[in-house]
Amino acid sequence: MNEQQVLDTFKKLGALLEGHFILRSGLHSRQFFQCALVLQHAPVAADLCAALAAKVDAGKIDAVISPALGGIIVGQEVARSLGKRHIFAEKEEGKLVLRRGFAIARGERFLVAEDVVTQGGRVRETIDIVRSRGGVVAAVAVLVDRSTAPVDFGAPFYALVKMAVQAFPPDKLPPDLASTPAVKPGSK
Numbered sequence: 562m563n564e565q566q567v568l569d570t571f572k573k574l575g576a577l578l579e580g581h582f583i584l585r586s587g588l589h590s591r592q593f594f595q596c597a598l599v600l601q602h603a604p605v606a607a608d609l610c611a612a613l614a615a616k617v618d619a620g621k622i623d624a625v626i627s628p629a630l631g632g633i634i635v636g637q638e639v640a641r642s643l644g645k646r647h648i649f650a651e652k653e654e655g656k657l658v659l660r661r662g663f664a665i666a667r668g669e670r671f672l673v674a675e676d677v678v679t680q681g682g683r684v685r686e687t688i689d690i691v692r693s694r695g696g697v698v699a700a701v702a703v704l705v706d707r708s709t710a711p712v713d714f715g716a717p718f719y720a721l722v723k724m725a726v727q728a729f730p731p732d733k734l735p736p737d738l739a740s741t742p743a744v745k746p747g748s749k
Contacts, residue, residue, distance in 0.1 A: 562612040567704075567722040570609070574599050581741040586680050588728035589738055593746055594705045596676035600634045609721060610638030613674075613702050616719040619643045621699045623670045626650065626691060628657055628683040635704055636674040643672070650687050657686040659694070667695035677705040678720070679728060681712045688714060 571577040576598035582590050600606040613635070622645055627636025629651035640647035648663040659665070671691050675684050688698050698716045706712070706720035709727060729738065 562608065562721070564722045567609065567612075568724070570605060571599055571705075574602065574605070578746065581738050581743045583731075583743050583745040584679055584728060586682065586728070587731065588679070589731060589734055589743060590726055590728045591738065592707075592724075592726045594677050594707060595746055596631060596635075596704060600676070606634055606638055607641075609704060610635055611642040613704060613719065613721045614639045614642035616721075617643065617672055617700055617702055619645070621670060622672045624648065625672045625674050626665075626687055627674045628687045631676040632674055632683070632687075635676050639672065639674045639702060645672075650690050657683065657690060659690055665691055665694035665696040669696045670699040671696050673698060673701045673714075673716075675701070675703045677707060678703045678712060679707050679726075681708070681714065684714060688716075 571594060576595045578593040578595055579591060582593040584590055622643060624645050625636045625640035625647045627633055627649050629649050633649050636647045636649060650657040650659050673684055673687050678684060684701055691698050700717040701714045702719040704721045706723045707726040709725045712718060
């Protein structure tokens, strides 16, 4: 599956939105990837995540971890494709934590899987969880890399599609965005 096919899938399923959006980071953008609209279609989710998993060397991965909520389906499907176990971190009092009896063994090699990266905040929180428990982050894989500057997670970084989408601080909006009502689609 090439990048254009992935973008076509997002467009066909109404998951690549155009307008004025407020991102989780607080930045504003003209485009928004609503991955949930794609991932709700289980066969499509399986195909996209299998294509993402194919970019990763399964022999260097012991398990997959993902940040909740957006990364759970991606992590599960990538883990299924790699034949590995999957765990997830979830929010507690505003920050990601490991719960539900999930454990990370010392030296266990993890792939961090996520749906979309703009600045990589949730991925970095997940990486910190793995490393704080003695695990190793062997790679990071996302469906969509929408960052405008290179993102360095200290591990190999794979994306099914890379689309540099402009993002603006709220006090530096271009006139077209400033004159359009903003919506915060996120994971509401």
